[in-house]
Amino acid sequence: MVEFIDGGITTPEGFKAAGVHSGVKYRSLDLGLLRSEVPASAFAGFTSNNVKAAPVQVMMRENSPTLTAVVINSGNANALTGRRGIEDAMTMKQDVANELNLDPVQVGVMSTGLIGRFLDMHKIKYGIHRASRELDIGRESDARFAEAIMTTDTIKKECAARVRLSDGTMVYIGAISKGSGMIAPHMKVLHGTTLSVVTTDAKLSPKFRETWQEILDDSMNMVSVDGDQSTNDTCLLLANGMAKGSCADDDPLFREALQAVMNKIARTIAIDGEGATKLIEVQVNNAATKEDARKVVKQVINSPLVKSAIFGSDPNYGRVMMALGNSGAEFNIEEVRLIIKGGEMEVPILEGGAPIFQEERAVEAVRMAMDNKEVAIVLDLAVGTESAVGWGCDLTYDYVRINAEYST
């Protein structure tokens, strides 16, 4: 019932966007502005890293239930910038508020880029001034906003969907995300900080917060490129209710649509992981608890040994079992089942705690399954009924090159 359509963050009713060149970066677009016609219910997810960038600190402190505009700059993360960084993030909000005639508490702020450098507030002020004049709807505005926040990515992480709710209202969801992409040689970012903005014209109440967290936990929070969490990660959902209709908080159709959008974004981030050549999907079934299932997914997806084995199509499935053992999750080794899938192949591996095949030749099937652009690892822990799925990518020479390059 969820229908993906060509669109972006201005596809839902009442959202306008702009992207401009402020001068923080040498040449490309580096400042994006989004505005809703009316105050939108705001639901945010922030990095749980305890070293938080200034805009994240400001957004968390204000925790505003509604937002009318969001400003995002790239080229400078405003992270590790002490008190001056906090003041600068506040000034960005104030400048937008002045331009758009809003209360500054109605303005969200995000940054991504170089860390440990103070923002040039003269340039930012100029950028905000220009962007506020260029706010518009349509695919070109989507594209300029996207470019302003996602220039380092190699894949555009944008999508839109529509769904008819239980009460008959047609609502739209638009999403844009940047992150984990290839880092341009002159940049010095902590890592591909993930910034996401999701717009919808559905109506949501503050109590949707809990559902939003669940949706994030099953999508964005199950993506890992290298296990290192940025100081700036922010994921923001804005619901302005302009599609009319009743509150969609408890409508399973809306939830399903939003989950589908977020899963799509999450997978794309993994595919575009730094240096990645393959998408790895890890599915854990029959875990004792949901938490256990997620722990195993993350341990497997973050293991450098698993990641490099998949890069090289090395049928070293023992590494998956090692990661399972290191996860701390409960499992029944006598009945654990491990399957590796790739392309048309589906290779069962374990039985009774030992590999099914003892011959070198049989291992060739595992190698062939791994030799695909998408490799799935399916683990059955045989102790419960909970499951989880997550996405990551292989560890490649390019990952090392990108992150080792002298980058100042």
Next chain:
Amino acid sequence: MVEFIDGGITTPEGFKAAGVHSGVKYRSLDLGLLRSEVPASAFAGFTSNNVKAAPVQVMMRENSPTLTAVVINSGNANALTGRRGIEDAMTMKQDVANELNLDPVQVGVMSTGLIGRFLDMHKIKYGIHRASRELDIGRESDARFAEAIMTTDTIKKECAARVRLSDGTMVYIGAISKGSGMIAPHMKVLHGTTLSVVTTDAKLSPKFRETWQEILDDSMNMVSVDGDQSTNDTCLLLANGMAKGSCADDDPLFREALQAVMNKIARTIAIDGEGATKLIEVQVNNAATKEDARKVVKQVINSPLVKSAIFGSDPNYGRVMMALGNSGAEFNIEEVRLIIKGGEMEVPILEGGAPIFQEERAVEAVRMAMDNKEVAIVLDLAVGTESAVGWGCDLTYDYVRINAEYST
């Protein structure tokens, strides 16, 4: 007062060793046997991975307070081998007991190598038979034992030391460790499993167990090559008391000597990490708790972003702060101090939560410090008095190559 000397595991009084070719590997030595003249107090540390190899399961279940012999095979890890693997590990003990006329409970067993394959017990039995006839003291026996367990390493991780205890007794400590070295292309190991055997002729009582744990926590447990913990890791201390003298349990001189030996082994394992070109030492000071200090050390040392930055001498110190933030440890961001050391250089970085330098040029000093074979990262958390130190290595193209290579 601790004096390092040329020696190995047969340097302490009453220990004999042998290394033979059993045929599990195609050509090189693959089975080592160690024997003490009298039963030795035994203290072990095992992997905390919940997928444990058969020999680890057997050793943990028996938990014998004394051991008289230890048998180690390489080429096959006897891991992921189910019930048959357990029987095979028990048979190895029984075979040694038969040859040396011991109770099987007096025999320790370890394995390292291929996983998911059953041992060829015919070959193992033959190897044990031969090794038991070749037990001897001296540097050649040390060398053959070492070769039998450490053929994949690129550096020999062996050392010996002597120390005069408070009661005037001169005692000797010998240690051998394998692990984390370069994996030969035809091998398929979980990762460089760490096996260590430490011998001493000092006298120790069962209550030394706690001290042994503390020494391991400050040495072997602070080494990380890739954060992935093997199914087979085992570290065994044997104390046969043949130097006479009183019990060394509480002698600070003995503890200091043993800690020095274990630290030396730990550093060497990090230097010989897969594909490593640099040793990274992380020192955390003024943490709220010892646990916090260790958590930060491990988070920094395991971060692929930190590791690849150091490989490329990329002065991306923000990544260290990101790892600190992800560690979950308490710190005072306003007073955290970060220093990067390398060669003769010592570069202070942070002040008041922001970098001291704001100019690109100043960052060059960080790059120069990183451009050394040993790089130290010193973090002062400014919230307590506890500290910890740990060792790791950089993430390189060779790490990816070694672990991605098709290896069956």
